[in-house]
Amino acid sequence: MNFRPDQATAVRALRNAAPYIRLYKGQIFVVKAGGALFGNEAATHSFMEQVAILHQVGVRVVVVHGGGPQLSATQNAMGIVPQIVEGRRVTDPQTAAVTVMVLNGTLNTKLLGLCRQMGLSAVGVSGLSAGLIVAEKRAPVVTQSGATVDYGQVGDIVSVDASVLRELLDGGHIPVVSPLSCTIDGTPLNINADTVAAAIGAQLGAEKLILCTGAAGIFESLSDPSSLVSYTDLAGLKRLTKAGSFADGMLPKADAIERAIKGGVRRVHVISYSAPDALLAEVFTNEGTGTLIVADIKALTAAESQAPSQP
Numbered sequence: 582m583n584f585r586p587d588q589a590t591a592v593r594a595l596r597n598a599a600p601y602i603r604l605y606k607g608q609i610f611v612v613k614a615g616g617a618l619f620g621n622e623a624a625t626h627s628f629m630e631q632v633a634i635l636h637q638v639g640v641r642v643v644v645v646h647g648g649g650p651q652l653s654a655t656q657n658a659m660g661i662v663p664q665i666v667e668g669r670r671v672t673d674p675q676t677a678a679v680t681v682m683v684l685n686g687t688l689n690t691k692l693l694g695l696c697r698q699m700g701l702s703a704v705g706v707s708g709l710s711a712g713l714i715v716a717e718k719r720a721p722v723v724t725q726s727g728a729t730v731d732y733g734q735v736g737d738i739v740s741v742d743a744s745v746l747r748e749l750l751d752g753g754h755i756p757v758v759s760p761l762s763c764t765i766d767g768t769p770l771n772i773n774a775d776t777v778a779a780a781i782g783a784q785l786g787a788e789k790l791i792l793c794t795g796a797a798g799i800f801e802s803l804s805d806p807s808s809l810v811s812y813t814d815l816a817g818l819k820r821l822t823k824a825g826s827f828a829d830g831m832l833p834k835a836d837a838i839e840r841a842i843k844g845g846v847r848r849v850h851v852i853s854y855s856a857p858d859a860l861l862a863e864v865f866t867n868e869g870t871g872t873l874i875v876a877d878i879k880a881l882t883a884a885e886s887q888a889p890s891q892p
Contacts, residue, residue, distance in 0.1 A: 602639070607639055610635060610641070611642075614644065616648040628860065632755070634861060642755050647775075648683050648687075651688060652683050661675050666730050670771060671731075672770075677771065685707050685759045689705040692705075704749050711744065713743065714741055714772070715763070716739055716762045716763065716770045717764060719735045736764070738776065743784040746785065760773065776837050783846055786846075789846070793852055794851060796831070796853060802826070803825075812874070814877050818838060848875060850869070856870050859871065
């Protein structure tokens with residue numbers, strides 16, 4: 582009996598994916614989705630379908646979501662002018678109230694609804710849940726341009742207690758995490774979602790932190806779409822930062838990547854949410870679709886280092 586072409590393709594894909602399924606079954610992946618994803622219903626649905634597949638083959642998935650575009654849109658609708666400095670939002674008391682409404686309300690609920698549609702057991706939490714993240718208000722900082730900025734009700738992480746996430750994962754659930762956190766006395770603070778995802782990944786000892794963004798990965802030159810970096814390490818990341826390869830929203834990502842790897846996450850991936858099945862392709866193929874970052878290039882396997890270039 583001969584397979585039809587579509588059947589042969591499906592069988593070949595399963596065979597190619599099998600070694601990765603064996604390797605990652607039972608491992609923890611922290612997958613962070615930027616808020617820009619949620620402006621596209623089809624892309625959002627595709628992303629959650631891919632999360633569902635990871636879950637169904639035995640990967641323990643934690644989803645962390647941002648919400649920058651939705652926050653800005655809601656601020657504008659309420660007559661509040663968004664202020665974003667070096668990729669981080671200035672959060673005055675009015676903006677803090679909007680942040681609670683959008684992150685813990687609209688977006689977290691939307692993702693939980695999609696999980697319900699797909700038959701997934703998901704639980705929405707935030708940094709406030711069960712002491713997951715304790716933060717302190719960020720002191721005024723001097724930016725790269727030399728200006729001093731008070732970010733308002735924005736937090737820096739003091740500690741992470743991922744017990745609630747472990748309990749959910751052990752129970753077969755997918756935690757869906759809003760990055761909103763609080764001080765020890767319960768004052769809500771806005772924290773960049775990349776930063777939160779990196780801290781959670783480190784605390785959980787995640788095998789992978791996957792950052793799903795609007796960009797295809799990290800580029801050596803922001804103006805050259807052919808300069809995608811297939812893989813690099815912390816030394817390469819530092820060189821790219823000094824060369825000006827990061828701007829705006831990518832600046833917090835560069836910091837989060839470094840913190841995650843130094844905290845013990847073995848692999849960090851930066852991929853595009855708009856590329857078809859990018860999450861699955863990054864996990865279940867040698868080539869991947871975006872940028873892989875490790876502590877040291879020497880830690881890459883022969884298959885991972887088949888990419889043509891590195892910084």
